[in-house]
Amino acid sequence: MERGYWIRSKPVYTALLWNDKATAHAVLAAGDGGLAVLKLFQQALPEQPITVFYSPAGADKDYLPALQAAVDADLRVFATTAELLAAWADYLATARMGLRIYTAGTEKFMWDVTDAAADFGILNQDVMKELTGSLARSVYCVHCKSLTHEVTSNIATCSGCGRQLFVRDHFSRRMGAYMGLMVDAENPGEVPQIEEIYP
Amino acid sequence: MSLAFKQETFRDDYTFRNSPEAIRRFPFPFPEDQYMYSVNIEPHTAGPKGAVTEFTLDVDEHYVAECRDKAITLEQDPGRCASLPHMMDAEWDFLEFTMESLARDYPEQFSLSKNGKAWTWINRPLGIEQSFVFGDAATLPMGPFEYMGRQVQGDFVLLDQREDTLFADAGIVTSQADWSLAFNVGMSWNEWHGPVPQVTKLGVMDRALKFLMSLQQANPVRRLNWTMTINPRLDTSPENYPLWGGDRNKVNEQNAGELAHLRVELQTLFRMPRSNAIVFSIRCYLISMQEMATYPRWAKRFHRVLRDLHPDLVEYKGITKYQQAVVAWLSRFDDGADIGTGTQPE
């Protein structure tokens, strides 16, 4: 394809910024997302109540002491992202209109947070996202419908059917995953060089 | 066109063929020697007698065989039909729309009688008679969208309009040009069109969306889209790519006339009354190069279009491997004469 070809389903992630038009703020981060939270708390803080959900799981550095010092708000810490997401679902059940949501971490984590919010009618566009740590992808095998997580290379082995999948840039928000398509379907056995391109 | 339904297959032994009448009415999509994407949307008004646009939905000689092929695909992969929970109103709109238009336009084949909410539907070609209560899904053997989606040729997507865009929140998709409903369901306009090359800089998609957002119930629209397929295979899904992808290696200058098919989609869009959803119908017509060449004007035209197609479109449509073979096969019909504009066969 010509230079400039870009699949528009691939999300663009930006840096977290407070949005003052709110009744409350929820910040959800995991692993290296801790750094994004620290950066957020260096900005002028909004007046409304802030709740921070953080799980250190998967972090390269220990951000917890810095977070505990910097976050002048309700900071809730969880050992695993599963526990964090469970607490997030409980929180959403009691949340009111005007809640602003900020999330940082791996792509999978951010879309898990967004999915949970969608169950309460919160639109994807109202969840601000900052990708941190790794570009690793979740990949949906279009043939056997399994998801393979933590994919860091252009071609991945499907965890369901074992096929070698070419990882496309086509992204489904509902699945939080990129499409994987059998790479050697036209010429069995011809698998291109596998390269680590999503470190 | 007479409705003698053919017995034929779209897989394995591929016995699908077009009759001379079906070739003559083929929706040939190239009015000019060059092709590029454009906002090629026009009113879906009634075309001339016998044309594929004569009626709201076109039923042709392949109706029974195509419905059978669809049933096979759905049996092997029920995920080819999907509908998000909030689409139930749109599903009933779809059932009413398809039943009413088929019964109105093809009274010998289909009939619908209504007694309040108690309806009876008769589909003679498929041997179906069904009494049910409109609005009560429990009185049908399956959801209303899948029920009628199985009884009309082609694919259907139901679009929900919100957040200033359209969402593909339901679909029954068994004859697609290499896109996955299971992956795409729930996506918005820009997301599902994400892989299409060149369109961002042409501004095509933004203008088309703007147009569709204000689509009115009384004014359905249509457009043609096209690609190529090796063998007359309806199910060229990414799901089954391992089954058909290898066929692209088989084409050469000798067999291109038989193996290579032009695949044209007649896409029509209708606004629904209750749900405000849009029904997007994608009807696939296949024609082999040999069949096309029974009208040399078409062979000339397609020779030029395919030879000069933008490389990004060649790649996107999956034609790269066999483009040269087909161009070579078609070249014998092209004396280079000016054939003017228009899609007519002669």
Ligand code: HEM
């Ligand atoms: C609203 C209903 C529509 C739906 C659900 C729809 C869906 C799709 C899908 C799923 C694809 C394949 C993308 C892929 O590669 O994964 C596609 C391709 C495309 N669509 Fe649409 N579409 C719609 C309407 C339109 C309209 C109105 C236009 C008018 C410009 C348009 C223009 C195109 C073009 C140019 C392509 C590339 C086709 C090719 O080269 O084969 N679409 N569409």
